[in-house]
Amino acid sequence: MKTIIVGIGGMTNGGKSTLAVRMHQHIPNSCLISQDEYFKEDSVVPVDSNGFKQYDVLDALHMDQMMDHIETWRRDPLSFMTQKSLTPSESLSVFVLIVEGFLIFNHRPLNALFDKKYFLEIPYDICKKRRSSRVYIPPDPPGYFDGHVWPMYLKNRKQMEAIVSDIVFVDGLREKDQLFDSVCNDVMEIIEELKDCITDQHQ
Numbered sequence: 170m171k172t173i174i175v176g177i178g179g180m181t182n183g184g185k186s187t188l189a190v191r192m193h194q195h196i197p198n199s200c201l202i203s204q205d206e207y208f209k210e211d212s213v214v215p216v217d218s219n220g221f222k223q224y225d226v227l228d229a230l231h232m233d234q235m236m237d238h239i240e241t242w243r244r245d246p247l248s249f250m251t252q253k254s255l256t257p258s259e260s261l262s263v264f265v266l267i268v269e270g271f272l273i274f275n276h277r278p279l280n281a282l283f284d285k286k287y288f289l290e291i292p293y294d295i296c297k298k299r300r301s302s303r304v305y306i307p308p309d310p311p312g313y314f315d316g317h318v319w320p321m322y323l324k325n326r327k328q329m330e331a332i333v334s335d336i337v338f339v340d341g342l343r344e345k346d347q348l349f350d351s352v353c354n355d356v357m358e359i360i361e362e363l364k365d366c367i368t369d370q371h372q
């Protein structure tokens with residue numbers, strides 16, 4: 170049995186969830202873990218001097234819980250799938266974990282686990298526009314994008330680039346189907362190579 174962990178990182182509204190969900194639906198024996206599900210409760214997230222909640226930092230996330238879930242998958246991907254009511258395919262040779270989130274490459278212990286890293290990027294104005302039509306809980310207060318989200322993106326990205334080198338940057342402006350085809354085909358190639366290794370070992 171072989172495993173592969175694929176990171177779909179990127180800026181807010183870059184298209185991470187859209188791509189990752191579709192990859193999960195397409196790739197046999199894959200599981201999906203989304204960083205968005207690990208945000209701390211609003212009451213414990215600190216506020217800065219301008220009154221903006223500091224959501225766009227690793228401290229706003231339960232990274233310990235996220236790492237525990239990833240570790241559970243690593244120990245036994247088949248039972249992880251079963252726990253999630255996912256049906257394993259008949260060919261059980263390669264298990265794939267897709268990890269998606271805006272700060273997945275900023276957390277060193279997680280960073281070390283990826284076999285392949287993709288980062289979706291879009292320009293400032295498109296990001297601001299997409300974000301304005303999205304409703305978070307709690308919703309963004311007026312001025313939040315320019316006062317917190319964008320400056321933190323620039324800071325986090327700088328930090329990410331200082332600690333990671335092998336990221337494949339993906340243009341998030343590409344049409345959804347095209348974007349999916351190029352990233353998913355790339356991952357499927359890696360999976361096929363791993364399958365060939367397994368076959369060779371058995372011959």
Ligand SMILES: Nc1ncnc2c1ncn2[C@@H]1O[C@H](COP(=O)(O)OP(=O)(O)O)[C@@H](O)[C@H]1O
Nearest residue numbers: 180181182183184185186187299341343344345
């Ligand atoms: N390739 C794309 N082209 C145009 N719009 C996109 C594309 N990918 C995602 N979107 C749209 O952008 C918004 C944010 O997408 P989402 O996948 O939730 O981003 P993220 O998970 O990175 O925050 C959604 O309205 C989605 O439909």
Ligand SMILES: NC(=O)c1ccc[n+]([C@@H]2O[C@H](COP(=O)(O)O)[C@@H](O)[C@H]2O)c1
Nearest residue numbers: 180181182205208224225271305306307
């Ligand atoms: N609990 C939540 O899900 C929550 C709350 C407030 C802000 N956010 C925002 O979520 C963003 C990250 O998620 P996306 O990459 O899906 O946009 C951050 O920019 C953060 O400001 C999420």
